[in-house]
Amino acid sequence: MDDLVEPALRDGALDGLISDPTTVSQFLKALGHDGRLTILCHLLDGPRSVTELENLLCARQAVVSQQLARLRLEGLVSAQRDGNAIYYSIQDDRVRQTIIFLANLF
Incomplete structure (x- = not known):
């Protein structure tokens, strides 16, 4: 059975999960x-x-804002005001890593 487990997952790597x-x-x-x-x-x-x-x-402002609010609440994105515009960026590097991982899978 140990042969089926990825080497990276041995020795407590799953403890955090x-x-x-x-x-x-x-x-x-x-x-x-x-x-x-x-x-x-x-x-x-x-x-x-x-x-x-x-x-x-191709979505309404209210829909986009609602989703951005959830992402901010989760600490995944941050917002910065520049005049009348608010710019959002990824705050949590786990997001980048996960999206890159997903892109490789799909």
């Missing part, structure tokens, strides 16, 4: 919404304004 599954689950739920995942994919290239994200997602 096992000891705090709620945090991991919340992170995955935040990424598990198609709109939020798409927003995060667009933010990989750098900060974007709400208007830019609206255009990229």
Whole structure:
């Protein structure tokens, strides 16, 4: 059975997942919404304004803002005001790593 386990997962590498599954689950739920995942994919290239994200997602401002609010609440993105525009960027490097991982899988 040990031969089936990836070497990177041996020696307690799963301890964090096992000891705090709620945090991991919340992170995955935040990424598990198609709109939020798409927003995060667009933010990989750098900060974007709400208007830019609206255009990229072909979505209304209220919908985009709602998803950005959830991402901010989870600590995954940060916001910076520049005049009348608010620019969002990825705050948590785990987001970058996860999206790159997902891109390689799919």
